[in-house]
Amino acid sequence: MRKLFWGGIHPEGHKDLSRGAAPVPAPLPAQVVLPMLQHIGAACTPVVKVGDQVRLGQKIGDGEGVCAPIHASVSGKVVAVEPRPHPNGQDVLSVVIENDYMDTPDDTLKPHLTHKDLSAEEILRIIRDAGIVGMGGATFPTDVKAFSALGQVDYVIINACECEPYITADDTLLCTYPEQVTRGTEILLHALTPRHTVIAVEDNKQEAIRILGEALPKAGPIELRVLPTRYPQGAEKQLIQAVTGRQVPPGKLPAAVGCAVFNAATAAAVYQAVYEGKPVTRRIVTVTGDGAAAPKNLIVRIGATFQQTLEAAGGMSEETQKVLSGGPMMGVAQKGLSVPVLKGTNAILCLKGAAPQAQTPTCIRCAKCVSVCPMHLQPLYLYRFAQAGNLRELERLHLTDCIECGSCAYSCPGQLPLVERFRRGKQQLKEANRA
Structure with missing residues (x-):
């Protein structure tokens, strides 16, 4: 079946x-920038310092709990340990290695x-x-x-x-x-x-x-x-x-x-x-x-x-x-x-x-977002309560179960920025629970 x-x-x-x-x-790049956050969980702490010589595959960052160590992807010299731009949009503490092009293995x-x-x-x-x-x-x-x-x-x-x-x-x-x-x-x-x-x-x-x-x-x-x-x-x-x-x-x-x-x-x-x-x-x-x-x-x-x-x-x-x-x-x-x-x-x-961006994104209550949501959620109501900042309703409607797949936004004729708003709503829920 x-x-x-x-x-x-x-x-x-x-x-x-x-x-x-x-x-x-x-x-091979002349330099590599290795953020200490490349996983879900706690960021790693660098275990090397500026001036250190490192080998290919050597551990350069580690931590405790839900964490995965980071390894040097080239051999060479550590030239910086500082915040650098990360694909998530933030600056994240990173180890910068100048490549010696030897690929000396650890x-x-x-x-x-x-x-x-x-x-x-x-x-x-x-x-x-x-x-x-x-x-x-x-x-x-x-x-x-x-x-x-x-x-x-x-x-x-x-x-x-x-x-x-x-x-x-x-x-x-x-x-x-x-x-x-x-x-x-x-x-x-x-x-x-x-x-x-x-x-x-x-x-x-x-x-x-x-x-x-x-x-x-x-x-x-x-x-x-x-x-x-x-x-x-x-x-x-x-x-x-x-x-x-x-x-x-x-x-x-x-x-x-x-x-x-x-x-x-x-x-x-x-x-x-x-x-x-x-x-x-x-x-x-x-x-x-x-x-x-x-x-x-x-x-x-x-x-x-x-x-x-x-x-x-x-x-x-x-x-x-x-x-x-x-x-x-x-x-x-x-x-x-x-x-x-x-x-x-x-x-x-x-x-x-x-x-294409709609000048005035509008929900026309067609329920297409509901029919395509793989998590059985109700995106139209989640969007409404996220806009209103109603965290209690967002929790009741299981916003945190949203996998941010974008199926709802893809199908929305009103071009609502659904996923973007759900991400912000999740962050607000996380901050409220932390408080």
């Missing part, structure tokens, strides 16, 4: 712009010949030491998620849907390095011992489906599940419902329904940490959009700036009006190009035309 999540939309994919070729290593993280001799606790420690986070954009520390799933889940789902328009980073990963994804999945399976392990892919990735099908043993413990293309299928709760039919209750985490979801790039990073002894120092980034000169996928060092990454892809058109970190639905527009590529940066999107 086919399972579907509630709501959802079918925006144009635009994936053919960057799809079809293996990822190209971007030229050997703190040791490679293993097999994962089968490792306990779950040892695997989770390696994952943390490698600084692995949700690399589909969520950036939740992977060791924390896996620890909360120990003994609690019967489904492990590898999210290879990549439902956001334009982005093909995971698609390229699946086609070029399928064994990293499948073997990383085996490591997670070994640690969490679920009854079912599924790699979920949308049906608009036919080449990746073919390659994965060949890479996976026919009678193995990992199932390849092909899902109909639909946005936002890559969102955690929607993917769980599409794969298992289970619905995560409001305010709960996937473990509440026996599921744990990991991004395909995260699984590949787990493989690299265990078998190659490599922390997260680089990732595949899609440079795309009608404003990009030559859309493609690049292997980029963490900390390289957007400017350097765009130049490695041939630059962008003078007619480009907007550059986003991420895709058009959930991406964040950037004020400048000096911001760095982070662990969760899966795309740099260059757009020539700005989205």
Whole structure:
């Protein structure tokens, strides 16, 4: 029986712009800027100082609690430890390293010949030491998620849907390095011992489906599940419902329904940490959009700036009006190009035309936003109470369950800035609860 999540939309994919070729290593940057905040949770504290010589893969920042360490993505000299622009729009304490172009490796993280001799606790420690986070954009520390799933889940789902328009980073990963994804999945399976392990892919990735099908043993413990293309299928709760039919209750985490979801790039990073002894120092980034000169996928060092990454892809058109970190639905527009590529940066999107703005955005009570909301929310009422600052009603209507997918704004004929207002409402709720 086919399972579907509630709501959802079918925006144009635009994936053919960057799809079809293996990822190209971007030229090494002269400097890298490594913010101490590249994950959901507490910011790291630098463990290096100006003047220190560091090696490729050396830990340069760490913290306690929900936190993932940061590693040097080049070898060289620390030239600054100071606030620098971050893709989230704020200035964040960052370590700046001048590249010596030697890539002298740090050997703190040791490679293993097999994962089968490792306990779950040892695997989770390696994952943390490698600084692995949700690399589909969520950036939740992977060791924390896996620890909360120990003994609690019967489904492990590898999210290879990549439902956001334009982005093909995971698609390229699946086609070029399928064994990293499948073997990383085996490591997670070994640690969490679920009854079912599924790699979920949308049906608009036919080449990746073919390659994965060949890479996976026919009678193995990992199932390849092909899902109909639909946005936002890559969102955690929607993917769980599409794969298992289970619905995560409001305010709960996937473990509440026996599921744990990991991004395909995260699984590949787990493989690299265990078998190659490599922390997260680089990732595949899609440079795309009608404003990009030559859309493609690049292997980029963490900390390289957007400017350097765009130049490695041939630059962008003078007619480009907007550059986003991420895709058009959930991406964040950037004020400048000096911001760095982070662990969760899966795309740099260059757009020539700005989205049309209504002079007087008006709700016409058509309820289209209600019909497409994948979280069963009522965006028209959430918008009204957010405008009025009525935090009690926002709480009652579960604003914090909003995943900011943009389906409501995409479908709104009145062109209401729904997602923007919901983000502000969430911040107001957070501040009120803190007070």
